[in-house]
Structure formats: C-alpha cells, structure tokens
Amino acid sequence: MNLNLNLISDFNLDLLKRVIESKDISEINSVNTSSYGQLYQSIFSFEEDLNSINFIWSLPESHIKTFQSALNFEEINKTQLKKEVEEYANLLVNLSKKCKFILLPLWQRLPHYKTYGIIDLEIEFGRSKLINEMNLLLSNRFKNVNNVYLIDSSEWQLNNLEYMNPKIWYLAKSPFSNSIYKKVSETIISSIKTLNGNSKKLLIVDLDNTLWGGLIGELSYKGINIGGHNHIGEAFLDFQKSLLSLHNRGILLAIASKNDEEIALQAFKKNSEMILREEHFVAKKINWNDKANNIIEIAKDINIGLDSVVFIDDNPVEREHIKITLPEVYVPxxxxxxxxxAIKLNSLRCFDQVSFTKDDKNRNKTYLENKLRESSKEMIINKDNWLKELNTTVQIGELTNDNLQRITQLFNKTNQFNLTTRRLSGDEIKKYYSLVENKLITIDVEDKFGQLGLVGIIGLSRPSDITLNVVDLILSCRAMGRGIEETMLYLIGKNVKDACAKRFLINYKKSAKNNPVLHFLKSTKLENEKDSKFHSNNINDFLKPDSVKIIYKK
Amino acid sequence: MNDKSNTKEFILKLIYSIIDEHNLLNPEDLKLEKSLKTSLFGNESNLDSLGLVNFLVEVENTIKINFDQDICVINEELFLEENGPYDNVETLLDYILKQIK
Structure with missing residues (x-):
C-alpha cells in the first residue's frame, strides 16, 4: 500500500523530507512537511486521509508553555504542566482518527536546555525529570490507542551537542545536523515497512566464522573459538546470545553452511560453550551445495517468501552471490x-514488529511442530490419511478486545493467503466489523502436535438479502494445505444458510504475493469470472473436510 | 607542486566529499555534479536557499575538522555579490583558500 507521509513539526523538517525522498521508498507515495511554527495549525487543519502516516516531532518548549517557563527557571505548577501535555495528547488522539498511523518520537533533553546538573534527575523541577514525566503521560495516554506508535528517540542521540546545528537553526529553523536526519529517516522508513507488513521473519546464518571462530572441518568441535577466555570467543558467544533473543521474540532461525553436516552438528551437540542448540533452528542446510539453492529450499520448506528472509555470512563473496542471485533476500x-x-545484529530494524503476541513467542515451536507434521506426511504418503492422522480441531470465534491485536497482525503481516491484502489498523477493523451488516469469524487451529493459535479470518458483509460478500479471507501460511481452506469455505456456506441468504460472492484482488488464494479458489467448485470474482451456485457444494473437527467458542 | 596548490587540491577533495554526502541525502533534482563549474547559487543551481545554507555549514564543519580552524563561509552580504564565492565550486574554493591561515 502506498502511503502519504506527513512530517508535522514546529521546526523546519525540509531537510528530513529530502533525505527520505532520496531513498525512493516504494511504500511512500508522497512526503509533505508542515510550515515552521505551525504544529497546532497543521494538526487542527488536517483533512482525513486514511492512507497517511503522520510523523509528529516537536520541541516541547515551543508549545508546552509551562515547560518553557521551567526552562527559564521560573516557578511552575506541575498540575498545569500535566494539563498542557494531556491537551496536546488529546489533540493527537483526535488526529489518530483521521489518519492511518501516527509516529510520535518521545521528547529528549536537548543540549541547549540549561539544567540543574548532577541533581537534574532528582529534584522536583529538573529538566530531565520533567521530560521523563511528560513522556510517561504521553505513554499512558496512548496505551489504548492502537494506531499511535511512540518512537524511542534516544537512539538518535539528540542530547549530543555535536548533532545540534545552531547555525542552520538561526538561518533556517532546522535545529539538527544531517546525521540526525539520516538516523530519523531510517527510523521512519523501517517503521513504515513494519507497519506495512514487511518485517523479516527468518534469519539464515552461516556457521564458520559467523556463529563461531575458525573452520570446524579443520579444527573439530573442540577447536572452534566460542566463549572461553579470549575476546574473539566472547564476541561470538555474544552474537549467539543476540540470535537467541531474536529466536525468543519469534524470529525463525536457520542455517545455510558449506560443511560436512555430521562434523558441523557436533558443535551443537558436544561443545558446552555453545549457547545455540539444534532445536533453535527450524531448518538446516549443511552441505556443499550452492547457498542460494539452500536458501530457496529453506524458504520453501517452511513456506515463507524470500522477501521475508535475512542472510548473514562473514564471507563477502557469499553475500554478494546471494545479493545478486536472490535480490529479494536482505543481505546486510x-x-x-x-x-x-552482536551490535550489528541488534541494530538491524528489519525484524521490528508492530505487536508481540503469544503466537509470536511460540512461532519457532510451531514451525518445528510443522516439520514433524510434514515428516509424518512423508511416512503416510496418502494426503487424506495424513490429514486424518493430524486430528485437526478448528475453533470458531469472533472479534474481541482480547484477540484484536492478533487479528490486526494477521491483516497486516499475511501476504500469501490473503484475499485482498487490505491493511487495516486495529481501530479500522473494529469500526468495520462493528457494523451490523458485517461479521468477522476467527479460526483457531489445534492438532495432535500442538496449538497453531489464531491463524485464520473470514470477513463477511451482507449487501443484500440473498448474497453474502466475502470481504476478507486470511490464513497464516503455517496453516495452509491441511484442510483449513476448505473448512473456511464450508463455514462461509454455513453462514449463508444461517442468514437465510442464497449465495456468496468472493472478490479476489491480486497482489504480488497472494497467488495461493487464487490457486485455491480455482481448485474448488466456485464459479470463476476472470480470476477475480468467484461465486457459489450451490452452497451445499462446500462440505466440511472429514479430517477437521469444528467447535464453537462459547 | 607547492604547498598552496597542495592545499587547494585537498580543499577541492573535501568539497567533493561534501557533494557526495549531499547527493546521498537529496532526491535526484537536488543533486550536484562534482565539477569546478557547478553552480551553487542562483537560477542555474540545483540548490535552493535551505540546500545552500546546509551545504555551506557542512563546508565550515569539514574545514574545522581538517584544518582545526574556524572559518566563516556563510555571510549574508556575500549573497548579494555578483561573482561572489557562492557562484560555483571554483569561486567557493578560492574563497576558502583565502580564509585558511
């Protein structure tokens, strides 16, 4: 989705606009800036644009009058300060209803603020303390506003005098240096990519000199450099810890390495210094094949698009090879x-998430369980038998406050089985499905290997008495190909009957990645009009698969 | 080559490095060519007033880092001078050279 980015501020952000424009980001349609000193005016006069992201960056002293007085060491009333911050926050809450997202950097103590020095964080009216309190007020106010994202601006180091640019401030009312705008632009762009569902999901790493020091084929598992009492070994250990923390956050890890598998795996099994173990990786391709082929196979095995993959290798030749051969893969x-x-890995923004749910936490476990499912499929060979053996239970529910975050995530992160790929915020989903003619059905899946969680959504709308329109049909890729798609069609048919309607209509909107939906729709008994409209002639055609048991949440 | 021409060559390299950085941070229509005749100010320049001021601040900072000297390149009166230092890269280079002690 192409978005309009509005940079709204009380100072001049034209230099930031230029930096963002220079990157030519496909997700950004246009970049606009407010005029100098027009923060409130720009917010008040904003006309509804649900395709826009508003980045609101202000200096608190320019519009929080009591804070300005505090900077002048005048006596201030903290209740009044709180009131002014809350008024500003309320203004932004109103704005959030007229745009897609708001990105709001938290305030920082800037170098030109005269402070109380060493006691500034302790005394009642210290500048640093006031700023922390004001930020806390903002944070509390936006806790339940789904489309306002607070940005931790401390990583921009605004408090570093070197990054202030007084001359440009006096000449052009732009307070910061180019290096700050560079950092800010990176934050904005990565946030937009994340909000647009373009986060990376899988990290593939090399082994020798990436996960440990040295070549295991020559040194054996005992000789590789990991942990111990030397600085290089400690550095590799820290890198493994950082990878483990990504794993704990739900990022999938895999290995692509040119090695003898048996020898390489001994490091995981027998070297006690290793933090990472075999079970932390959802896939391993340790062989002498071309790495690009190995990466393609890993992505295929776990049913993930190559554009969700990051590849890390110490060898610049291998990196270059993957960059050229597989341009969709991100190779830092x-x-x-x-x-x-470790620092480099932790600074990558491509794994940023809009939310963190129980499903994210369990993602690695779920993929490993999926591998067990697949291996049992190979043993059983016959797909129908395999599906029956899975003992799949589908639990049907509805939109609630408790599952809104997960539903929003499915809307914004699912690419392959997504009927229209329309990206909606939590508020937009709530608003749309609170209308009496619309209905959202949630699909939770469980089988003998474990819980897959909330993996599917059916969105229905009733424009007339006889027809139900399927407006959303979303299924996480990890649940595809096991009878859930057919179950969803059955449920749609059942809703048609329950609503005493006659038929249903599915409008497919093609995206770069949602071919699996089209492929599925074409494989059913639906009538197909130009691969875009599918409708049912007889709703009794859509039977519940024998392999799936359905239960309804109370 | 004498010291003066060495210094001149070095400052030109610094200006070109600033142009490189400027081009990284600006969209296509605002980019500058690395040439002595590249116009910095006026109708023929790709720089508008904000771009010029930003560019000149980078020049001052770079000279300070490399020569440990504060020089003042931004002077509003110089904007009015015909054939002044902001005309093109070459006139700016000559102006900086005069300022360096």
Whole structure:
C-alpha cells in the first residue's frame, strides 16, 4: 500500500523530507512537511486521509508553555504542566482518527536546555525529570490507542551537542545536523515497512566464522573459538546470545553452511560453550551445495517468501552471490570484526514488529511442530490419511478486545493467503466489523502436535438479502494445505444458510504475493469470472473436510 | 607542486566529499555534479536557499575538522555579490583558500 507521509513539526523538517525522498521508498507515495511554527495549525487543519502516516516531532518548549517557563527557571505548577501535555495528547488522539498511523518520537533533553546538573534527575523541577514525566503521560495516554506508535528517540542521540546545528537553526529553523536526519529517516522508513507488513521473519546464518571462530572441518568441535577466555570467543558467544533473543521474540532461525553436516552438528551437540542448540533452528542446510539453492529450499520448506528472509555470512563473496542471485533476500553488509557482530545484529530494524503476541513467542515451536507434521506426511504418503492422522480441531470465534491485536497482525503481516491484502489498523477493523451488516469469524487451529493459535479470518458483509460478500479471507501460511481452506469455505456456506441468504460472492484482488488464494479458489467448485470474482451456485457444494473437527467458542 | 596548490587540491577533495554526502541525502533534482563549474547559487543551481545554507555549514564543519580552524563561509552580504564565492565550486574554493591561515 502506498502511503502519504506527513512530517508535522514546529521546526523546519525540509531537510528530513529530502533525505527520505532520496531513498525512493516504494511504500511512500508522497512526503509533505508542515510550515515552521505551525504544529497546532497543521494538526487542527488536517483533512482525513486514511492512507497517511503522520510523523509528529516537536520541541516541547515551543508549545508546552509551562515547560518553557521551567526552562527559564521560573516557578511552575506541575498540575498545569500535566494539563498542557494531556491537551496536546488529546489533540493527537483526535488526529489518530483521521489518519492511518501516527509516529510520535518521545521528547529528549536537548543540549541547549540549561539544567540543574548532577541533581537534574532528582529534584522536583529538573529538566530531565520533567521530560521523563511528560513522556510517561504521553505513554499512558496512548496505551489504548492502537494506531499511535511512540518512537524511542534516544537512539538518535539528540542530547549530543555535536548533532545540534545552531547555525542552520538561526538561518533556517532546522535545529539538527544531517546525521540526525539520516538516523530519523531510517527510523521512519523501517517503521513504515513494519507497519506495512514487511518485517523479516527468518534469519539464515552461516556457521564458520559467523556463529563461531575458525573452520570446524579443520579444527573439530573442540577447536572452534566460542566463549572461553579470549575476546574473539566472547564476541561470538555474544552474537549467539543476540540470535537467541531474536529466536525468543519469534524470529525463525536457520542455517545455510558449506560443511560436512555430521562434523558441523557436533558443535551443537558436544561443545558446552555453545549457547545455540539444534532445536533453535527450524531448518538446516549443511552441505556443499550452492547457498542460494539452500536458501530457496529453506524458504520453501517452511513456506515463507524470500522477501521475508535475512542472510548473514562473514564471507563477502557469499553475500554478494546471494545479493545478486536472490535480490529479494536482505543481505546486510557484515563486519570483518567479530566483536561488532552482536551490535550489528541488534541494530538491524528489519525484524521490528508492530505487536508481540503469544503466537509470536511460540512461532519457532510451531514451525518445528510443522516439520514433524510434514515428516509424518512423508511416512503416510496418502494426503487424506495424513490429514486424518493430524486430528485437526478448528475453533470458531469472533472479534474481541482480547484477540484484536492478533487479528490486526494477521491483516497486516499475511501476504500469501490473503484475499485482498487490505491493511487495516486495529481501530479500522473494529469500526468495520462493528457494523451490523458485517461479521468477522476467527479460526483457531489445534492438532495432535500442538496449538497453531489464531491463524485464520473470514470477513463477511451482507449487501443484500440473498448474497453474502466475502470481504476478507486470511490464513497464516503455517496453516495452509491441511484442510483449513476448505473448512473456511464450508463455514462461509454455513453462514449463508444461517442468514437465510442464497449465495456468496468472493472478490479476489491480486497482489504480488497472494497467488495461493487464487490457486485455491480455482481448485474448488466456485464459479470463476476472470480470476477475480468467484461465486457459489450451490452452497451445499462446500462440505466440511472429514479430517477437521469444528467447535464453537462459547 | 607547492604547498598552496597542495592545499587547494585537498580543499577541492573535501568539497567533493561534501557533494557526495549531499547527493546521498537529496532526491535526484537536488543533486550536484562534482565539477569546478557547478553552480551553487542562483537560477542555474540545483540548490535552493535551505540546500545552500546546509551545504555551506557542512563546508565550515569539514574545514574545522581538517584544518582545526574556524572559518566563516556563510555571510549574508556575500549573497548579494555578483561573482561572489557562492557562484560555483571554483569561486567557493578560492574563497576558502583565502580564509585558511
């Protein structure tokens, strides 16, 4: 989805606009800036644009009058300060109803603020303390506003005097240096990519000199450099810890390495210094094949698009090979110095998430369970038998406040089995499905290997007495190909009957990635009009698969 | 080459490095060519007033880092001078050279 980015501020953000425009980001349709000193005016006069992201960056002293007085060491009333911050926050809550998202950097103590020095964080009216309290007020106010994202601006180091630019401030009312705008632009762009569902999901790593020091084929598992009492070994250990923390956050890990598998795996099994173990990786391709082929196979095995993949390798030749062969895969430039590995990994923004749910936490476990399912499929060979053996239970529910976050995530992160790929915020979903003619059905799946969680959504709308329109049909890729799609069609048919309607209509909207939906729809008994409209002639055609048991949430 | 021409060459390299950085941070229509005749100010320049001021601040900072000297390149009166230092890269280079001690 192409978005309009509005940079709204009380200072001049034209330099930031230019930096963002220079990156030519496909998700951004246009970049607009407010005029100098027009923060409130720009917010008040904003006309509804649900395709817009508003980045609101202000200096608190320019519009929170009591804070300005505090900066002048005048006596202030904290209740009044709180009131002014809350008024500003309320203004932004109103704005949030007229745009898609708001990105709001938290305030920082800037170098030109005169402070109380060493006691500034302790005394009642210290500047740093006031700013922390004001930020806390904002944070509390937006806790339940789904489309306002607070940005931790501390990573921009606004409090570093070197990054202030007084001359440009006096000449052009732009307070910061180019290096700040560079950092801010990176934050904005990565946030937009994340909000647009373009977060990376799988990290594939090399082994020798990436996960540990040295070549295991020559040194054996005992000789590789990991942990111990030397700085390089410690650096590799820290890198493994960072990978483990990504794993704990739900990012999938895999290995692509040119090695003898048996020898390489000994490191995981027998080297006690290793933090990462085999079970932390959802796939391993350790062989002498071309790495690009191995990466393609890993992505295929776990049913993930190549554009969701990041590849890390210490070898610049391998990196270049993957960059050229598989341009969809993100290959970050990598340091020659292992002591930089952990910092480099932790600074990557491509794994940022809009939310963190129980399903994210369990993602690695679920994929490993999926592998068990697949291996049992190979043993059983016959697909119908395999599906029956899975003992799949589908639990049907509805939209609630408790599952809104997960539903929003499915709307914004699912690419392959997504009927229209329309990206909606939590508020937009709530608003649309609170209308009496619309209905959202949730699909939770469980089988003998474990819980897959909330993986599917059916969205229905009733424009007339005889027809139900299917407006949303979303299924997480990890649940595809096991009878859930057919169950969804059955449920749609059942809703048609329950509503005493006659037929249903599915409008498919093609995206770059949602071919699996079309493929599925074409494989059914639906009538197909130009691969875009599908309708049922006889709703009794859509039977519940024998392999699936349905239960309804009370 | 004498010291003066060495310094001139070095400052030109610094200006070109600033142009490189400027081009990284600006969209296509605002980019600058690395040439002595590249116009910095006026109708023929790709720089508008904000772009010029930003560029000149970078020049001052770079000279300070490399020569440990504060020089003042931004002077509002110089904007009015015909054939002044902001005309093109070459006139700016000459102006900086005069300022360096």
């Amino acid at each position: 430039d990598w340091s020659l110095d292992p002591s930089m590995y």
